[in-house]
Amino acid sequence: MKLKVLIADDEPLAREIISSYLKDFEEVETVYEASDGLEAVTQINKLQPDLLFLDIEMPKMNGIAVLDSEHLLHEPAVIFTTAYNQFAIKAFELNAIDYLMKPFDRGRFHASMNKALEKIKLSELKNYQEQWAKINLDYQNALIQNHESEYPSKLVVRDSKKIKHILTDEIRCIEAAGDYIEIIDDQGKFLLYKSISEIEKKLNPKVFRRIHKSYIINCNQIVEIRPHTNSEYHFHLTNEQVVKSGRTYKDQISDLVHGNI
Known part of the structure; x- marks a missing residue:
């Protein structure tokens, strides 16, 4: 594991101390610096560091605002470094790994850095497992479709514990959930790593x-369809789930709501 680290602090001495302590860790490959909040946002987006040491009181934009910025496109692991303790609660609400109070010594820094390395390793492992699961499911679903007609009669999905085959006829609803979808049948919810x-x-x-x-x-x-408002409808399914249609989909559901299936 080779890491890119960004130190965002307006004090040159603080950046120098952190940079010198980082030399104790062979996992750290490159170290970059930013001297104010706006530069920190720019560097985070440009360099996409794995780990960010972030001061709170900085010119142009403070550390909390950096992480809250709508312009931030990358989310590294974060360790706050500050002389002020009143921001600790907010820092952990932002999922900071640690909150280093200045001045800190090498031992305290090492403890914080080891926590960061452990979290980054776990995150990389999780990403690897998710990618492998996606490849495996895609492969199995491709095999099924190659042996069937145009539309598959079953899908290969997963829950938290195992891989399952579910019949498409038994699917009630499919819901978008970020980078994957949740498929709902009478047995529960299952994941498939595809877009809706x-x-x-x-x-x-x-x-x-x-x-x-x-x-x-x-x-x-579908058990029944009830009008809602503005060309929206509530679809009541056999599992008692209720799904509301979107206004922009009124043409796609016209035959359903008028009984012309």
Whole structure:
């Protein structure tokens, strides 16, 4: 593991001390510096460091504002370094690994750095496991589709403990959840590492209908449809789940709400 580290502090001596302590860790490959908050945001986006040592009281933008900035495009692991203790609660609300009070010695720094290394290693392991799970599921689903007609009769999904095969006819609803989707049937919720648009293309459009940017429902699982407002409807499914359609999808659901399936 080779790390990129950014030190954001307006005090040259503080940056020098942290930089010298970092030489004790062979995992650290490169060290960069920023002397104010705006520069810190720019450097974070440009360099995408693995670890950020962040002072709080800095010119132009303080450390808390750096992490809250709408312009921040990368989220490194963070250790706050400051002479002020009143920001500690806010720092941990922002998921900081540690809060180093200045002046700190080499021993305190080492303890903080070791916590950071452990968290980064766990994060890398989690990312690796998720990528492997995605590749495995994609491969198994491709095998199924190659042996079937145009639309698969089952999907390979996972829950927290195991890989499962579920029948597409038994799917009630599919919900977008960030970089993956949740597939809901009578057994619960299962993950599939695809976007909702990707899975929509693979399913039979006569059975599965996109009714919202975040939802696809199984038309055969609809119990009733109730009007809501502004061309929106509530779809009641056989598992008692209620899914609201989006206004921009009124054309896609016109046949459903008018009984012309």
